[in-house]
Amino acid sequence: MSYKVAVVGATGSVGLNMLQIMHERSFPILEVIPLSSENSRGREVSFGDIDLKVIALDDYDFSDTHIALFSAGSKVSDQYGRMAAEAGCIVIDNSSFFRHDDQIPLVVPEINGNRVSDYTKKNVIANPNCTTIQIVMALKPLLSLANIKKVIVTTFQSVSGAGKEGVRELDKQMRGMLFNKEPENTIFPRQIAHNAIPCIGSINKNGFSIEEEKIMSEVNKILETQIYIEATCVRVPIFVGHCASVYVEFEEEVDLGEALEVLNEFPGIMLSENVLEYVTPIDCQGEDAVFVSRIRQHSKNTLNMWVVSDNLRKGAALNAVQIAEELVEHHI
Structure with missing residues (x-):
């Protein structure tokens, strides 16, 4: 069977990747509909060798659409995601809007498909x-060895996590500084070029940012655990690729060799077993895997590791398409 699929936010970085990945993976498409705001009406986007004209979201009727991949932010998901779901279309939403609803599954197919x-x-x-996905991918196989007591995470997140405008701001600042122009920032709270910003999203009364809260709550929902988690999220001046330094503390001793073995066998993980080898954001661009390297052990019940992934692919578009694949293969 083939399916009519709408992509909401089709002109954005993640939306474009969704279209590309569906074509790469030969998703069973009957028809694909690119949707975006009124400002993008009539623009063309690519689906393989085919150019598709973007339709304004305001004008679209979801009632005869099987699946809609949403990547246009929480406000759009609130209004149009609900509308699509009520019209009978199955919504796969990339925003944070639905994640904390206990009746809505939060899915990484390799873990809880x-x-x-x-x-x-x-x-x-x-x-x-996006960062939660790569962290849980690295944690899930380790749970087969022992219960995890505590996780401390520091992330280093690329500007593409803030969309095309974030990429443009970094590019503009870096080009301007070559000519001694004073950098202007509108997307990020501080200059991002040649800088690191230890805050992604607003900060709550407890001192944690919105991005940090997302990680701390989502990890346990996906893994169905009660792990104590602390996160620090940092925006860094790279275009694509999120990184995470992950400290894991277990309730009992864990053998390093066994940890390497279960990580190496887990689908979607690319492991560097040599502690002297490591993966950087440039290495993972355009790749589907979550890369785990620099695994080391200070004590018998702890592990430290470096986790890197392309945030536009596995961190967003690929994971959504994998959910759609799971849906059509087993559930509709």
């Missing part, structure tokens, strides 16, 4: 935060 079946409760499946 079986939860896709819960879409029937509200016709919605939530895609996790």
Whole structure:
């Protein structure tokens, strides 16, 4: 069977990757509909060798669409995601809007693909935060060795996590500084070129940012655990690729060799077993895997590791398409 699929936010970085990945993976498409705001009406986007004209979201009727991949922000998901779901279309949403609803599954297919079946409760499946995905991919196989007591994470996140405008701001600042122009910032709270900003999103009364809260809550929902988690999220001046330094503390001793073995066998993980080898954001651009390197052990019940992934692919578009694949293969 083939499916009519809408991509909401089709002109954005993640939306374009969704179209590309569906074509790469030969998703069973009957028809694909690129949707965006009125400002993008009539623009062309590529689906393989085919150029598709973008349709304004305001004008679209979801009632005869099987699946809609949303990547246009929480406000759009609130209004149009609900509308699409109520019209009978299954929504796979990349924003944070639906993630904390207990009736809506939060899915990383390699980990909890079986939860896709819960879409029937509200016709919605939530895609996790980009950094959460790569962290849980690295944690899940380790749970087969022992219960995890504590996780301390520091992330280093690329500007593409803030969309095309974030990429443009870094590019503009770096080009301007070559000619001694004073950098202007509108997307980020401080200059991002040649800088690091230890805050992504607003900060709550407890001192944690919105991005940090997402990681701390989403990890346990996906893994169905009660791990104590602390996160520090930093925006860094690279275009694509999120990194995470992850400290894991177990309730009992864990053998380093066994940890390497279970990570190496887990689908979607690319492991560098040699502690002297490591993966950088440039290495992972355009790749689907989550790369784990620099695994080391200070004590028998702890592990440290460096986790890197292309945030536009596995961190967003690829994971959403994998959810859609799980949906059509087993559930509709």
